[in-house]
Amino acid sequence: xxxxxxxxxxxxxxxxxxxxxxxxxxxxxxxxxxxxxxxxxxxxxxxxxxxxxxxxxxxxxxxxxxxxxxxxxxxxxxxxxxxxxxxxxxxxxxxxxxxxxx
Numbered sequence: 001x002x003x004x005x006x007x008x009x010x011x012x013x014x015x016x017x018x019x020x021x022x023x024x025x026x027x028x029x030x031x032x033x034x035x036x037x038x039x040x041x042x043x044x045x046x047x048x049x050x051x052x053x054x055x056x057x058x059x060x061x062x063x064x065x066x067x068x069x070x071x072x073x074x075x076x077x078x079x080x081x082x083x084x085x086x087x088x089x090x091x092x093x094x095x096x097x098x099x100x101x102x
Contacts, residue, residue, distance in 0.1 A: 010018075015029065022032040039047040055063070072078035083089045 018032070019029050022029060027035070036047070069078065073080065081092075083092060
């Protein structure tokens with residue numbers, strides 16, 4: 001099979017992460033790029049969705065709760081109590097979640 005060279009610039013961290021990801025499948029980065037190009041040809045475009053992922057209802061609730069807590073700290077209706085050790089921190093988290101097991 002004949003080959004053609006094509007040079008691309010990559011962020012070194014992204015390159016290393018991609019190489020590690022594809023190595024799990026026994027592929028080099030070059031192999032993975034070829035798979036991507038073949039699949040793109042078969043799909044007549046990108047073989048995946050390019051939209052930002054839609055946040056789940058759970059994530060939206062967590063974001064709203066975080067905003068509410070931040071407002072309460074900002075306006076002084078919620079005060080932070082200093083915690084002196086990790087056990088106190090864990091107990092505080094569990095009490096907010098309604099659990100009592102440690």
